[in-house]
Amino acid sequence: MENAVNDVNRRAIARRQLQDLWQAGCDFLGSEVSILGGAMSWVSERHLVSAISNAGGFGVIACGAMQPERLAEEISATRALTDRPFGVNLITMHPELEKLVAVCLEHEVTHVVLAGGVPSGATIRQVRDGGARAIAFAPALALGKRLVKLGIEALVIEGSEAGGHVGPVSLNVLVQEILPYVSDVPVFVAGGLGRGDAILSYLERGAAGAQLGTLFAASAESIAHEHFKKAFIRASARDAITSSQLDERFPVIPVRGLTNSGTRRFMAHQADVLGRFQKGEVSREDAQLEIEHFWAGALRRAVIEGDVEEGSVMAGQSVGMVKTIRPVRDIIDSLVEQAVDALILRDERMSARRVPELAAG
Numbered sequence: 001m002e003n004a005v006n007d008v009n010r011r012a013i014a015r016r017q018l019q020d021l022w023q024a025g026c027d028f029l030g031s032e033v034s035i036l037g038g039a040m041s042w043v044s045e046r047h048l049v050s051a052i053s054n055a056g057g058f059g060v061i062a063c064g065a066m067q068p069e070r071l072a073e074e075i076s077a078t079r080a081l082t083d084r085p086f087g088v089n090l091i092t093m094h095p096e097l098e099k100l101v102a103v104c105l106e107h108e109v110t111h112v113v114l115a116g117g118v119p120s121g122a123t124i125r126q127v128r129d130g131g132a133r134a135i136a137f138a139p140a141l142a143l144g145k146r147l148v149k150l151g152i153e154a155l156v157i158e159g160s161e162a163g164g165h166v167g168p169v170s171l172n173v174l175v176q177e178i179l180p181y182v183s184d185v186p187v188f189v190a191g192g193l194g195r196g197d198a199i200l201s202y203l204e205r206g207a208a209g210a211q212l213g214t215l216f217a218a219s220a221e222s223i224a225h226e227h228f229k230k231a232f233i234r235a236s237a238r239d240a241i242t243s244s245q246l247d248e249r250f251p252v253i254p255v256r257g258l259t260n261s262g263t264r265r266f267m268a269h270q271a272d273v274l275g276r277f278q279k280g281e282v283s284r285e286d287a288q289l290e291i292e293h294f295w296a297g298a299l300r301r302a303v304i305e306g307d308v309e310e311g312s313v314m315a316g317q318s319v320g321m322v323k324t325i326r327p328v329r330d331i332i333d334s335l336v337e338q339a340v341d342a343l344i345l346r347d348e349r350m351s352a353r354r355v356p357e358l359a360a361g
Contacts (some may be wrong), residue, residue, distance in 0.1 A: 025209030034209025039089030155224025196338030225306030
């Protein structure tokens with residue numbers, strides 16, 4: 001009985017420690033736990049977003065290429081499923097960005113994540129003047145500091161381990177570059193995160209919380225096709241690779257996903273286009289368009305239609321930690337318990353080291 005009571009007490013203390021570590025993130029997001037859902041096109045819609053928020057996290061709608069009317073519909077549908085805060089991720093290069101921001105403000109979205117480029121000061125002011133919180137991605141320290149000066153209220157630093165469009169630098173390096181030097185706004189970490197103890201390690205280094213996508217993409221509430229989710233379960237971390245380019249004259253934006261027939265055909269497609277360009281059969285501009293258009297609609301084919309051989313199965317390297325399809329609440333609870341376990345284990349190790357020291361003294 002005494003051991004059981006002690007265990008309960010230890011877990012209660014560890015939970016308070018965890019809460020203290022990510023309290024700034026929770027306060028900023030208005031959530032119970034400082035875990036954001038990564039914005040994934042075709043996946044981060046009303047069902048998954050509301051499930052994350054209802055489970056105590058912070059769901060984020062992926063606007064992607066949506067038009068203003070479509071975004072308004074998705075926000076309303078999400079609000080019908082949750083009374084908790086959630087955000088909207090907007091691509092800064094969207095031709096109707098100003099209207100999309102206005103839709104978010106009209107529907108009283110609490111947080112707007114500006115992604116896919118550097119947001120302008122005017123866009124940031126529009127978000128903040130409308131009463132929402134402005135979040136942006138910082139792939140480097142200099143840009144992070146610049147964004148804060150422009151009025152961004154929180155940063156996400158996402159490592160190359162993440163799924164989808166990624167930069168070249170790992171989360172571990174970005175954390176060392178950015179976290180020690182940005183303290184005036186909350187900083188959330190992302191990329192390759194699949195366990196609570198890993199999240200804890202970044203919290204203890206100054207992060208305010210974490211953003212996860214891959215684990216949630218394979219959740220029970222995700223609308224992704226069963227074939228898509230099963231591909232995650234089968235995959236290892238080494239299966240999630242970034243797309244390659246054959247010639248620097250025809251740049252390919254790196255996208256991390258599971259290797260399949262489509263990725264192999266993409267390499268052959270680039271080689272074919274390059275050969276025709278070198279023979280003068282196609283202009284440089286047309287060659288670039290042919291390369292870029294190869295993946296048009298490929299993400300939808302994989303996520304919605306279940307074509308995991310020819311479609312784009314975007315996934316982070318944490319895909320190797322997806323072992324089964326679980327409800328979002330179970331995923332979040334597991335992350336919290338793993339962090340708590342890590343705190344307890346650390347305290348036990350420290351206590352064990354103190355005993356010999358005390359005896360020697």
